[in-house]
Amino acid sequence: MHQFLPFAWFQGQCVPFDEAKVSIATHALHYGTGAFGGMRAIPDPQNSNAMLLFRAERHAKRLSDSARLLLGELSEETVHIAIEAMLKANRPRKPIYLRPFFYTSDLGIAPRLHNIETDFLIYGLELGDYLSPEGxxxxxxxxxxxxxxxxxxxxxxxxxxxxxxxxxxxxxxxxxxxxxxxxxxxxxxxxxxxxxxxxxxxxxxxxxxxxxxxxxxxxxxxxxxxxxxxxxxxxxxxxxxxxxxxxxxxxxxxxxxxxxxxxxxxxxxxxxRPVMNALRQRLIEITEGRDPAYEHWVSRIDIGNE
Ligand SMILES: Cc1ncc(COP(=O)(O)O)c(C=O)c1O
Incomplete structure (x- = not known):
């Protein structure tokens, strides 16, 4: 069972995860007309009041582009604002995975992408290794x-x-x-x-x-x-x-x-696996914010004091 973060981003604000609910008639649920992202955030090893996000700009851009491919609109800024709000509301202490989702939120039938309401949500969960690092x-x-x-x-x-x-x-x-x-x-x-x-x-x-x-x-x-x-x-x-x-x-x-x-x-x-091991080592150092040359790949989000 997943450990979901207590707060989700839903209809433009952070609400308790259990209260973020959609109707059974939601268009995207039936037609798959949504687009999602997937980002990891880890506690900053050097600052207990901060979380580190890897290449947040790229993730926000891909999600915004995905929404465009569905003829919808989702600005990168909206994604960044919601992610920051999520981190501040949840104050995670462990590595987490954030799942932003843009979708056709209209109710009812007819597969289409025009004349339709859309919405954007995010939920999060604790996530360690998705696949065994041993292979x-x-x-x-x-x-x-x-x-x-x-x-x-x-x-x-x-x-x-x-x-x-x-x-x-x-x-x-x-x-x-x-x-x-x-x-x-x-x-x-x-x-x-x-x-x-x-x-x-x-x-x-x-x-x-x-x-x-x-x-x-x-x-x-x-x-x-x-x-x-x-x-x-x-x-x-x-x-x-x-x-x-x-x-x-x-x-x-x-x-x-x-x-x-x-x-x-x-x-x-x-x-x-010399090549893979060298790349993996490098990537770990960068994602943990330990490589000054690649600081531009890492966003430090201040989640405030307890
Ligand atoms: C089908 C597919 N391919 C590749 C990837 C890897 O992409 P990324 O490195 O951006 O997570 C993902 C995960 O997001 C995926 O779902």
Whole structure:
């Protein structure tokens, strides 16, 4: 059972979590016409009255863009104001995950995005590791990642997660932890809620943004750090069989952070992961606010004294 934060952002203000309720006729509930974000916030190791957010501007921008893809409007400023209010109201003492959600809040039928009311909410929960940091086992999903011509994949559109849900459950029920999805061209796309990287001959390879992936913020950060660390980064289509002979394969995402794949179908990978380990170390230092060179990636939110 999740430990939800006591206050949620609902209809423009912070209210007790149990009072933030929507009608059973809510349009988005039936049609998947919503878009969400996912952000982690951790207590500042150097200041007990502050929380640290990783790349909050990027998250707010992606959510605002996602709302635009649903022909709606959600300003980045609104997202920032609500997040700050949530942190101040809840004063979390542990690492948390915030789930902002833009959705069609109108009541009633007819799938559409015009002439419709929308709203924006946020709830939060305590979140440790989403996937085991020791590594996960994956299978290639029998489900295909959607195509951008049928759904705007650059947004985190809630309806798109039916495919993620089917793929994840198929993987778990057949004895694996995670699913890797191929796109409709048969190339590797991503996992159910994470981007994918492989390392071959010391080079970092990842499917490009034209491979029906979500444009992950962790992905972009890992690529930038790798370049700075002198690791060659290549964005290109990846074939399934290439994964089996890679030196390292790992997943990235806000929930998953950087998680190694230890097994793919019946292939087990070696435990030496020098590239992934170096990147993971770097990312941890930055998210904990310990790297002055990357302070611009971290927002310190003052949550006030007790
Ligand atoms: C489908 C999908 N791909 C990739 C990611 C990773 O994105 P990010 O690093 O921005 O969390 C996520 C999670 O947000 C996701 O849901």
């Amino acid at each position: 996960v086992s994956c299978r290639i999903s029998s489900w295909t990642r959607q195509e951008d011509r049928s759904l705007p994949l650059r947004g985190k559109i809630s309806g798109a997660y039916i495919t993620s849900s089917l793929a994840k459950t198929e993987a778990v029920l057949s004895g694996f932890d995670e699913a890797l999805l191929l796109n409709s061209r048969g190339k590797v796309s991503e996992a159910s809620g994470m981007n994918l990287f492989l390392v071959r001959d010391g080079k970092l390879i990842t499917p490009g943004v034209d491979q029906d992936i979500l444009e992950g913020i962790t992905r972009a950060s890992v690529m930038e750090l790798a370049k700075e660390m002198g690791i060659e980064v290549i964005e290109r289509p990846v074939d399934k069989t290439e994964l089996f002979i890679a030196d390292e394969v790992f997943l990235t995402g806000t929930a998953a952070k950087i998680t190694p794949i230890r097994q793919l179908e019946s292939t087990t990978f070696g435990k030496e």
